[in-house]
Amino acid sequence: MNLEAFNLDPQTLLAIAGMALVTYATRLGGWFAIRRMVLTGRTRAALDAVPGAVLAAVITPAVLTTGPAETIAAAITVVAALKLPQLVAVALGVASVVALRAILY
Amino acid sequence: MRPDDMSSDRFTEARASAVAVLPAMIAVIPFSLLLGALAAQKGITPLEMMLMSATVFAGSAQFVAVDIWREPAPWLLLTVTALLINMRHLLMGASLASKIGHFGTGTSLLALFTMVDETWALAEQRAARARLTPTYVLTMGGILWINWVGWTGLGAALGSLMGDPAVYGADFAFPAIFLTLLVGLWQGPRTGIAIAASAVVAAIVHLTVDGPWFIAAGGIAGALAGALSAPSGDEAAETGIGE
Numbered sequence: 001m002n003l004e005a006f007n008l009d010p011q012t013l014l015a016i017a018g019m020a021l022v023t024y025a026t027r028l029g030g031w032f033a034i035r036r037m038v039l040t041g042r043t044r045a046a047l048d049a050v051p052g053a054v055l056a057a058v059i060t061p062a063v064l065t066t067g068p069a070e071t072i073a074a075a076i077t078v079v080a081a082l083k084l085p086q087l088v089a090v091a092l093g094v095a096s097v098v099a100l101r102a103i104l105y
Numbered sequence: 106m107r108p109d110d111m112s113s114d115r116f117t118e119a120r121a122s123a124v125a126v127l128p129a130m131i132a133v134i135p136f137s138l139l140l141g142a143l144a145a146q147k148g149i150t151p152l153e154m155m156l157m158s159a160t161v162f163a164g165s166a167q168f169v170a171v172d173i174w175r176e177p178a179p180w181l182l183l184t185v186t187a188l189l190i191n192m193r194h195l196l197m198g199a200s201l202a203s204k205i206g207h208f209g210t211g212t213s214l215l216a217l218f219t220m221v222d223e224t225w226a227l228a229e230q231r232a233a234r235a236r237l238t239p240t241y242v243l244t245m246g247g248i249l250w251i252n253w254v255g256w257t258g259l260g261a262a263l264g265s266l267m268g269d270p271a272v273y274g275a276d277f278a279f280p281a282i283f284l285t286l287l288v289g290l291w292q293g294p295r296t297g298i299a300i301a302a303s304a305v306v307a308a309i310v311h312l313t314v315d316g317p318w319f320i321a322a323g324g325i326a327g328a329l330a331g332a333l334s335a336p337s338g339d340e341a342a343e344t345g346i347g348e
Contacts, residue, residue, distance in 0.1 A: 005151045005262060011177040012153050018184030019170060020160035026191040027217045030198030035206060035213075045335035046328040049299035050200040051229040052290050053327020054193055055283050056300040057320045058222060060307035062280040073277060074284055081285040087128050093281030098274035 069100035118240040125231070126245035129223040130252050132278035133164070137253055140168055141260020147174040154261035158254045163221060165317070166190040167257075190317045196324045197225045204232040205242065212239045219246025226286040233290065298334045303327030 039047060063074040077093030084092070137158075144154050149171070161167055166187045173179070173186065198217060205213055205228075216239065220228075224245050231237055290296060307323030 007150045008153060008156075009150075009176075009178070011180060012149065013156075015170075015178035015180035015183045016153065016157045016160060018180050019157070019166065019187040022184055022188040023161050023163050023166060023191045023194070024218060026188065026194035027198055027220050028214070030195040030200070031202045031205075031213065031217055032198075033195075034199040034202040039203070042332040042335050045295075046332035047200055047203075049295070049328050049331020050196050050324060051226065052287060052296050052300045053303035053331070054196055054200075054320065054324040055222075055226055055287050055290070056303040056327065057307035057323025058193070059280040059283045060304050060319065060323060061311045062277065063284070064304060064308045065311055070277065070280070074280065077281045077284045078288060081288040086282075086285045086289075089285045090128050090132070090278060090281040093284065094274040094277050097277040097281075101274070 067105070069097055069104045072100055073097035115238075115240045118238050119244045122227075122241045122244035123248060125227050126223070126248050128278075128282055129227075130248060132275070132282060133223075133249070133252060134256050135273070135275045136164065136168075137256030138260035138263070140164075140171060141257040141262070142264055143168075144171045144174070144257075145261045145264045147171060148176050149174065149261060151258050151261040155254050155258035158257040159250070161187065162219070162250060162253060163187070163191055164253075169317075192317075193320045193324060194220065196321075196328070197222075201225060201228060201232075204228065204237050207236075208239055208242075212243070216242045216246065219243065219250055221246075221249060223282065224249060226283065226290075230286055230289045233292070295331065295334050299327040299331040302330035 034047070059074075062070055064071060073093050073096040076096045077089055080089035080092045141151070141154050144157075145151075149157075157167060157170075161170075169186055169190055170183050173182065197220060201217075201220070205216060208216060219242075224242070227245060228237060228242055231241060287300065303323035303326050306326035307319040310322040311319035
């Protein structure tokens with residue numbers, strides 16, 4: 001490592017500050033909007049569904065639209081997670097995707 | 106200190122939190138190194154990399170940022186892109202709000218600063234079983250933050266010595282972690298309806314629209330499905346102002 005490792009470019013700093021600011025704003029926004037509300041009925045049900053829905057959406061490209069190896073490995077991971085500790089299920093999922101890619105592609 | 110947050114309880118909470126976050130902590134290392142290496146190729150210095158990781162602290166947004174990075178940094182484009190990719194935080198924060206409602210404002214602001222997909226999902230999973238404590242939320246947030254800043258900085262310092270994590274199947278580690286967390290969130294058929302609605306809409310949007318819109322689209326579709334599949338009798342969906 002040399003001294004250049006510690007360079008800070010002003011425009012880079014501006015970009016980092018902008019990214020950091022809007023990112024923190026997204027983290028605070030939902031909490032700030034909801035925190036003083038007591039939710040009931042369908043609004044409550046909608047928010048209750050958010051954790052599963054967002055997680056499912058995040059992994060959809062990797063699990064559903066990449067290829068058969070990833071989709072099968074995802075199914076193996078889910079079945080494993082029903083019976084086994086999380087770390088074991090994750091390891092099985094990763095191992096099966098490596099194996100399936102070698103076989104299928 | 107809260108009376109129910111005594112030091113032995115806090116130790117138990119901190120340990121449970123550290124154990125829960127361990128798989129994500131390990132899985133993130135190859136990606137941190139890769140991100141740092143890619144950033145170094147774009148002229149980002151290790152110090153700048155660590156500063157970005159410490160203040161933005163958002164994996165997918167930082168990967169996209171480094172991808173579109175050039176010198177001098179297109180700061181407006183980078184800022185707008187980070188905003189779009191992190192829109193999902195709005196849904197996540199809204200969902201978490203009621204579960205951290207008993208935290209003080211300062212603690213909440215800190216907890217939300219460390220809210221990333223993994224810590225949020227673990228907090229939701231924990232909240233389904235027990236009352237969330239600041240210790241639980243901040244321990245895993247702190248661990249992942251130090252982990253992220255350190256390894257991305259090291260990656261930038263080492264440059265392009267790293268290979269492609271996909272070779273070891275490491276790219277599938279996060280989908281696998283999230284799948285196991287989904288299993289943990291399961292509360293019956295209505296969870297399945299919301300997940301299915303989200304996955305179908307996210308897949309369609311991902312295949313037809315460029316950019317990270319599929320996450321918001323899937324999340325909203327899943328939330329709507331959750332509302333529509335709620336037992337009737339809750340028709341009078343009211344939102345009252347509390348406190």
